[in-house]
Amino acid sequence: MSIAVETRAIERAYGSVRALRGVTLSVPEGMWLGVKGRSGSGKTTLLNCIGGIDRPTAGTVACFGRDIVGMSDLELTRWRRTEVGFVFQAFALMPTLSAYENVELPMRIAGARSRRGRAMECLDLVGLTKWADHRPPEMSGGQQQRVAIARALANRPKLLLADEPTGELDTTTSKDILALLRRIVTAEGITLLMSSHDPLALSYVDTVVEMRDGEIVSGLPLGPLTAGG
């Protein structure tokens, strides 16, 4: 089984604050990895570094065999367009765009020609076909997060990064979202890295690592894990 994400001793410092302190991690393709830890433990920073929207101060990050730390900003941007999808805690949907347009947006940015079919497919996947023309503020939190997931899937990324995807949702909605993610990981074979401190969320993942003060402190497998475990 090939490795989807591999980090070697990555560090990230913001001034004097060291958010990551030499994190080494290896995640095989098709695995749903949960990263747990308290606020400020470095979960989000780790995902940002893996997703290429932040750069580690030291160490290497390789996704599907490509070193993304050495990429230029433009290369990283292009890589992000197709290889990775993001799901944020606060949904981060464009308020002036409809659900359909939000899903279509990454494909448009990536220059995809036939977007409509894929966008509707993604919406169908998250069960929001009927809400395609609605704008985010008209939807519930759960619906918005589903749109965010559909958007993250639109460009068929191999890697999905979800930062506290249920952080703003109630338990029932959270369960729906987590079940959806489980289905996607299973059906699409996507590798999913999810940060959360919610036990419910972590109960859906294949394996969990715990972070504290920028380090992985438990459940850290140095070798490849088995997806779906």
Added chain:
Amino acid sequence: MRLISLTLLALRRLANQRALTACLLLGMTVAVAIASAIPAFVSSAQNRVLRRELADRAAGQIRLSGLAANTRLPLTFKFSYLGLGRALLSYDETLDLDAFMTERIAPRLELPVVRTVRYASTDPWAILPANETWRRYPLDDSQPLGYGSLDFITDLLGHIDLDTGRLPAGFPGAPEVTDDGEIEVMVGRAFSTKTGIQAGDMISLTRKDTVRVAVDLKTTREVQREYNILARVTAIWAPKNRNDAYWIIRPEVLEQDLTLSPEMMSRRISKIVERQFSLMIWSYELDDKALTVENVAGVVDRANALSVEAFEKNEQLTLNQFEMISALRNYLKRSQELILLMTLFCAPIFAVVLSFVVLVAGMVVRQQEGELAILRSRGASPLDIFYMYAAQGALLALIAVLIGVPLSFGVASLLASAITFLQFSPQPEWVTSLPPVSLRLAVAAAILGAAATLVPALSAARRTILGFGAERARSAGRPLWQRAWLDVLLLIPCAYATWQLRQAGSLVVFGTDVSQADPFKDPIRYLLPILTLTAAGLLASRFVPRLFGLLAALVSRIQPLTPIFLALRDLARSPKDYAGALLLLIFTLGIAAYGASLARTLDQHLIDTIYLDNGGDLRLIEVGISNKPDRQPGIPGQAAADDTEPEYLIFEPPEGHLEIEGIKRYARAARIPVRARNAGNRRNEDKSMLLAIDREEFARIAARGLRDDYSYAPMGEIVNRLATRPDALLVERRFFAENGLTIGGKFVLDIGDFRAAGPVTYTVADAFDVFPIVAGSEADYETGNFFVANAAYTFERMGKELPYDIVAETDPAANVEKMVQDAQELGFIVINAYDSRSKILSEQQRPERQGLFGALTAGFLFMTALTVLGFAIYALLSFRRRAIELGVLRALGLSEGQTSIYVIGIQGALTLVGALVGTTLGVALSYIYVPAMQATGKLIAPVPPFLTRMAWDNVALIYFALAAALGFVIAASLGFLRRLRAFEAIKLGAV
């Protein structure tokens, strides 16, 4: 306690949100400074008009009196008693009048009286040498040496020198007046020189009066009475300074009189002649520095009241300072016009200041909506929010007033220094005081600024965090005015009022006295252009999102334009976010384009008017020499009965004008009174005029004054019709139509010639509406008939040359006085010269005109500044608000370059569309309303009609300013963008 904690929270919020606070404070301060500066500037312009009126009056009096040009003429009220016939006053009666003037009238003038001068004189006495001086006058003692009045004038001693002798009895330092001593007088040096009378001479004064005496109870009869006085001349005096403002009667006149002390007058002269005073003058010199714009009307009113009061006291007692009262009345009239014009032109500035404050306040509150929602969710009531914003607003308003009011001195000074549109005098006109209304408006602007934050804050305070989210969902919807169709509702009355205006033809109906026009009585009429712009701007902004949507659809399939597409779609979907900035742009560009074009039209109209009057750069009014040299040149008169040879004028050959340095070319233009013989529909023929010209040269010289709208075809073509045949005649189009004339038809004019008259037959060649010289702005355009023909043909038919003007094209650097002098040296008799360039310069320097252009300049500068500032604030705040969106887009794969294009696209598209819509509306406004601004007082001549000129160069200035602001905003945005960390932005919260 709660209020204190809320106040502290409000202050802490201000301190923590320094950028927002600075934006709001800047907006409020600018609004306060502008609101306060405008009345100060108007007041300064009025003050200049007042000083100019007084200076013109002084110049007029100096010309009339022959005083030195540097003489300062004081602000003086003069009352005089002129006893005509037998209305002579006794000394006691003069005291009575004097008491009346002193006790009742002088204090009522209110302005400080800096000098009072009183003068009294008798009717003239015949002055003869008395016995003692007989030896020096041996010829005929019955012939008087001269005639002089007995007079006295207060405070004389400080203003004269004694050549010889001593002061007459009764003056300080002179002997006292006794009942049996000699009557002593002094005379002026001029009188002494003329008559030879010296100090110490005795003179005999004689006067005969006709008095009516009673014969019996029923009848009276007139009898002659003769009075004789023997007096000694004790001194010869001369004025120290003939130009001193003390001399209420010119010293040359006083020097011919016999001056004595008031005591001598009362104790000695009154005993001999009971009723003797025929002239009394009371002069009250006022402190003209105390005459201000505010108290002029009161001074004029009191002068009128005083005049009435004096007349009631004595019918012969009159206020005779007509020049000054007339100057002040004239000022009041011009001031009223100025206020009218200022109101017309300053109203838009206030409108823009208002919208600027509301825009900035709205933007600031919008930035704080999320925070307000959190406060509400944490238990703050709407009243708490209201109080917090009220406290913030009050503090900011106070600071804005404290900074803005001192700033307004500088702003007002800048405006007062405008000499014409966007041109300032190198010597600034400092405004050093603010009228009370300035402070009131400053406070009002500050309160408005504070209140402007309250309304949106209260609206936001109604929502908790959940409501805030729901509200954001509606933010993509239309603003309130669009939902309520307020734009359309406002446009309906504007359209109706505009239609009415087009019917009436002008803002002020012809025939009404513009000084009586009160803009506050009918504000709609005067604010119509602004209201129309507001309505049209609102209406246009309704379609702007659709335009963006259309453009977005057009570029949606072009992959490289994805950032542009995103920007356009964002603009199409969120009109409420940028409605304020868009409207500010539209209003500003609209008003600025309109104001600049109005200024350009006014400027060009002045030139058109003067060139229409003069025909060219210079018009010399010349006359010929009569072949009857005993008659005055050029003045019609009766030929003597035995004079068989007809009288005619001899002219120097006109080619001689080309020898004058500075004259490039010339043409003859004879203004000849005529009567139309075969016209059925004739108007006032006394004012009908034929202009006989040298066609070819005249057309070249008058080219600058020949506007194409002066006829149905270009004026060059119309004038060239005169070349089709020698007897070609141009007639007024109205006359042409009224009399059913045809091109090619014969037409006879009876020419009212110098010394004779004769019919001349012409052929109608074409028609005009307005023609230089004859149908200029000063012509009685409503009643006269005007014709234009070839000079050569007309003179040939008359058999002689008729008096003509010389219209010339001159070198701009040429000196007119020198040219006139040269012409006279060449033998031309120039009786007047009209120089267009100096007339234009003189008109441009009129304070009202400078005030008007100052107002237009103010409007233009303020609007540009406010728009640039408002737009920059909007753009930067908007960028802050979009930071999360930008972070998301970056995370989704938009490159830094594409994100920059997206940001530039939003700001650029908004600026461009706003500017284009505003400019389009401004152009439309100019063509609709500028012509209607013509009849707004004497400042603007009714003929020729306004020809709207667009000031594209000035509009371009705004575009440059906007481009610079946009450049700054983009540079700042890109700087922020470079530092933007997508993950940080996204972490900040929901989009």
